[in-house]
Amino acid sequence: GTGLRIGIIGAGSAVFSMKIVSDLCKFPSLSDSHVVLMDVDRTRVENVLVLAKELTKYFNAKLKFSIVETIKNAVEGSDFVINTALAGGHGYLDLVRSIGEKHGYYRGIDAQNFNFVSDYLNLTNWNQLTLFLKIARTIEKYAPNAWYLQAANPVMEGTTLVSTQTGIKMVGFCHGHHAVEAIAKFLGVSEYEWQVGGVNHGIWLTKFRTKDGKDLYKEVEKALQKTRYEEFKPSNPFDDQLSPVAWEMYKLYGLFPIGDTVRNSTWKYHRDLQTKIKWYGAPWGGADSEIGWKWYVEELSRVVGVIDMFAKMVREGAKINELKTGTQIDDYLKEILSEKISGEQHVPFINSVVSKVPGRFVVNVLNKGKIKNLEDDVAVEICATVCGEKFEYEETHIPERVVNWYLKPRILLAKQAIDAFLNKDVRLIADILERDPRTKSTEQVEKLIAELYTVVRQEAEKVEQQE
Ligand code: NAD
CATH class of the missing domain: 3.90.1820.10 (AglA-like glucosidase)
Incomplete structure (x- = not known):
């Protein structure tokens, strides 16, 4: 040793x-x-x-x-x-x-905008x-x-x-980057390469592809077309990686937000309890x-x-x-x-x-x-x-x-x-x-x-x- x-x-x-x-x-x-x-x-x-x-x-x-x-x-x-x-x-x-x-x-x-995590x-x-x-x-x-x-x-x-x-x-x-695994699981891919970057609790999926180089964002895009994410039901307050907020952030910013980044959106999703429940799911309205x-x-x-x-x-x-x-x-x-x-x-x-x-x-x-x-x-x-x-x-x-x-x-x-x-x-x-x-x-x-x-x-x- x-x-x-x-x-x-x-x-x-x-x-x-x-x-x-x-x-x-x-x-x-x-x-x-x-x-x-x-x-x-x-x-x-x-x-x-x-x-x-x-x-x-x-x-x-x-x-x-x-x-x-x-x-x-x-x-x-x-x-x-x-x-x-x-x-x-x-x-x-x-x-x-x-x-x-x-x-x-x-x-x-x-x-504040982009900083809603309650112990942060x-x-x-x-x-x-x-x-x-x-x-x-x-x-x-x-x-x-x-x-x-x-x-x-x-x-x-x-x-x-x-x-x-x-x-x-x-x-x-x-x-937080372990949340990439939730996306892969959701898409049904087991072998993949990934990269994240940004700032802590503000990281984005900058690379996501198969081992032979095929871009897995194509699968994300397909899922976006057919997933009824509005009907998302979280299993606990922290279950938000595939919540409507994550998809909306993806649509607006162009990359998928990873981990607690999904909690760090704007007031649009956080204005009050009702708003939080709408976007992060019932009954909790997310972790925050x-x-x-x-x-x-x-x-x-x-x-x-x-x-x-x-x-x-x-x-x-x-x-x-x-x-x-x-x-x-x-x-x-x-x-x-x-x-x-x-x-x-x-x-x-x-x-x-x-x-x-x-x-x-x-x-x-x-x-x-x-x-x-x-x-x-x-x-x-x-x-x-x-x-x-x-x-x-x-x-x-x-x-x-x-x-x-x-x-x-x-x-x-x-x-x-x-x-x-x-x-x-x-x-x-x-x-x-x-x-x-x-x-x-x-x-x-x-x-x-x-x-x-x-x-x-x-x-x-x-x-x-x-x-
Ligand atoms: P906690 O209240 O259990 O605090 C941890 C310990 O810090 C306690 O045992 C407390 O007695 C001790 N402590 C408090 N003041 C101290 C001081 N002045 N000197 C020495 N020890 C002191 O909190 P927690 O929920 O375990 O969270 C601990 C920290 O870890 C938080 O900042 C939390 O946000 C963070 N956290 C980080 C990650 C990560 O991946 N980086 C994940 C979860 C939580």
């Missing part, structure tokens, strides 16, 4: 941490790594520790674990630092959303952005050769912020309606409860492969215990970097000319083959329609959000709100800012004080 030290910040995110640990067990070159867990929630991280140790035994791996209290301790001596923390938790997201709604901003002020706040999450920068600066100081892997959202703003403000090695990861998001947050807290129970059972001597709930969590556990790797890219990426085994990844990195018609100083999401520290980016062509009507406005919002955050300037937030279709008066904006940014500043200050 390579004897790596891997720090995970926000390691109490049990689903994520267990996938990472399970993947580490499955790569012989990484299965003697030292995994350092850091979280502000002691109970959650201790539960993860108990389950992670048991998982390691199950796979006969040699992973070592420790819990540390501070970011510095998670970083110092590490070769890789993974950040999956959500500063303030879902409670904070709900709080800022409710203050927004109180002042007339349905789904909160962060809900960029205007009010000064705490989360503060945490990203704090981790990055700690890496710069105490582990300047370490890689920073960003899993926590907002990945686009986070990667842009860290990569422009510090000199550390960084990649942002998302698993008040109903869909409630479903998700309840699901998450159920998982936290189950993890708590599992950890208790393991402490009392149960084996990890004996744990059962009779719910969907069993499928998830089965997957973790199978030989398959999780679909999260972090561990395969680490393997490609340290073992120099070439691997194809979808990465978030500063553009710097990779996508020709987009700005240089912003993080794009793009396909790359990684081997050692060498990245070979795929030539990615995105049509002007997608660039001018979708990506550029989204990128501008990211840059404005980062500017407002770096300068802690609420006048810039007000300026964004003056262009917001929900704003009826300047007085409304002023009242909102006075109440909301008191909270925003307080929470950012807490993270600033964190060790």
Whole structure:
């Protein structure tokens, strides 16, 4: 093995941490790594520790674990630092959303054209952005050769912020591109080549063809003609890859939107609950309606409860492969215990970097000319083959329609959000709100800012004080 030290910040995110640990067990070159867990929630991280140790035994791996209290301790001596923390938790997201709604901003002020994902706040999450920068600066100081892997959202703003403000090695990861598989399955194709490109949660199917080079967009076009997508019935709030919104976006922009890109459309699909239900399907109206998001947050807290129970059972001597709930969590556990790797890219990426085994990844990195018609100083999401520290980016062509009507406005919002955050300037937030279709008066904006940014500043200050 390579004897790596891997720090995970926000390691109490049990689903994520267990996938990472399970993947580490499955790569012989990484299965003697030292995994350092850091979280502000002691109970959650201790539960993860108990389950992670048991998982390691199950796979006969040699992973070592420790819990540390501070970011510095998670970083110092590490070769890789993974950040999956959500500063303030879902409670904070709900709080800022409710203050927004109180002042007339349905789904909160962060809900904007091309940015509706409910845990992807960029205007009010000064705490989360503060945490990203704090981790990055700690890496710069105490582990300047370490890689920073960003899993926590907002990945686009986070990667842009860290990569422009510090000199550390960084990649942002998302698993959204797996949604290509849903399209292929729908079309009935099993062998195909694909490529995506754009920005995080704003990625587009830039290549889709058979192994012998036939363009599969022809099949997409045929499906468009004969599919009655208006009758789409989602199986859960996140089942939107083949929703009417996806097809409408395809018709307007000319490429198929992939993964959470479908959630990031315009107000046309998000104006109110009824509109969301019409476009994303009943009964939820997609993941980002008040109903869909409630479903998700309840699901998450159920998982936290189950993890708590599992950890208790393991402490009392149960084996990890004996744990059962009779719910969907069993499928998830089965997957973790199978030989398959999780679909999260972090561990395969680490393997490609340290073992120099070439691997194809979808990465978030500063553009710097990779996508020709987009700005240089912003993080794009793009396909790359990684081997050692060498990245070979795929030539990615995105049509002007997608660039001018979708990506550029989204990128501008990211840059404005980062500017407002770096300068802690609420006048810039007000300026964004003056262009917001929900704003009826300047007085409304002023009242909102006075109440909301008191909270925003307080929470950012807490993270600033964190060790
Ligand atoms: P969560 O509330 O469960 O938070 C994860 C952990 O972060 C918790 O254990 C919490 O205690 C910890 N934490 C909070 N503040 C911290 C701090 N200041 N320092 C250290 N740890 C801290 O949230 P979640 O639903 O698991 O989501 C975690 C993040 O991952 C979110 O940003 C979410 O948007 C993101 N996410 C990313 C992807 C992806 O593919 N990149 C997919 C899903 C979710």
